[in-house]
Amino acid sequence: MERKIERYCVPGTVEEAVEAIAGKDATLFAGGTDLMVQTRSGKRPFTPLLVNISRIAGLGGISTDGDRVRLGALATISGIRTSALLKEKAGVLTEAADSFAGDQVRNKATVGGNICNASPAGDMIVPLLLLDAEVELASTAGRRMLPLCNFFTGPGKTRRERNELLTAIYFPIPPVGFAAGFRKFGTRPAMDISIVSVGVAATRDDAGWKNVRAAFGAVAPTPIRGTRTEAAIEKGGTAGEIARIAESEVSPISDVRASAWYRKELIRTLTERLHHDVFET
Template sequence: MTRALTPSNLREALSLLGEDPGLVPMAGCTDLMVTDPVERVELPAVLDLTRVRELRGIRRGKEALEIGATTTFSEIGSSADVEELFPALARAARVIGGWQIQNRATLGGNIANASPAGDSLPVLLVLDATLVAASTNGERRIPYTEFHVGYRRTALEPSELIDRVSLPIPVPGSVQAFRKVGTREAQAISKVVVAMLGRVEEGKLADYRLAAGSVAPTPVRLAEVEDSIRGRSVGEETASLAGSLARAAVKPIDDVRSTATYRAFALERVVRRLTLQLI
């Protein structure tokens, strides 16, 4: 049998984790419970975070919106603040898994699971999110672009929990876009997922941010593409260039969900389309 520790507040959770960094933190369980039953019982003890109130909720500040790690995607997808400030994140929250998954799955879980196909992750990348990690030593702020360091590897220390994600409130006039290309309408893992943020000033892209999932070992922010596109005038030429640069910037793989060729094709077409729609 697997041992489950059930702390009732953050301090207790962090101290349990500090004592035994081998504990597996557990929130919505939507990734954990679908593992093989034989392997699952071999898991070391789990740290159940569902009773830790401090980790849950959405708080709007002057400079940033903060989302607690165990906030569910249903909560994110139905939050008026998220809808107003970060429509791309709201949209992502509403296409993750299905309704049942969204009721259980948490933002922190999606981040910690660190799948290259995690739907919310490219959105966090383009929103310039900062991840706040907590341990018995206090808090540590990690720029989200530095968080995913390799295939299913993150900058999180074993003794740390994801506490919250801080999203800076975008400059007025910023437009956000999100598109998931999945295997079906719901309960689908992405073949390609794209997030974008742009701001047009006097016909030119004053800001342009692009991130993608399922096209590399980690979700990726395509900084080189952004550099080439920023400052260009909006329109077909820029959109097509963005698409082809994005395609050239990634090296997707064949796997059980799709092919490298299709992923590259879909990425190019979606980036072009979303860029056209930034106006």
């Protein structure tokens, strides 16, 4: 499986990076926390061209851009965890970053890498689905936007073309009345890949909860939105009813970390608790 790296390239700008990967089968390296594990274990080989994107100017950062929040692809999980802007506007990302690995990994791991690795258990994906995030992709042909909910096609697979670089993630600044929560279950509180994860979000107005979002990780080939759970929350069902609907709309597999039965139990339990914490207190 081992293949030789023939060329190593460290672009300084997005333009240099997309020129370097155009028409080639390149391996992109951001924080390397997934890539190095996968190449060392033989799960995937390096391609002849290795492109280190970690020094591209302007590819990091967390900021507002008009009525949206922009996360640069190289924003690290530590950066997200300690961002005052995110804590104020989208605390559900802070919450997810808090239960993500430990400091050593968080300091290197990027949000762009978490998305492009496309693990069904990627912890930053569930909160970004709640926030209606879009991803920005760049190539020599220009830039395009894709809703995050349409980005994933299977485990490790996305709609990103081989010649595209994920440059940023954008989401609308949540309105007044917005509330959200994220829960992950692993065998340890952090330093562990999620056995399941759940997120819910909505905005409260005089009539009740609107624009409800529910999302689940590690219970399908990709992280998913739970549209029937969303409808049940919007209708004002009880926490128990909503949790049973959540359980019925996920289809997990059994693997080394948990059985399908256990994952369904966790989805029901965590959804019920989250409903209580986010919508009833």
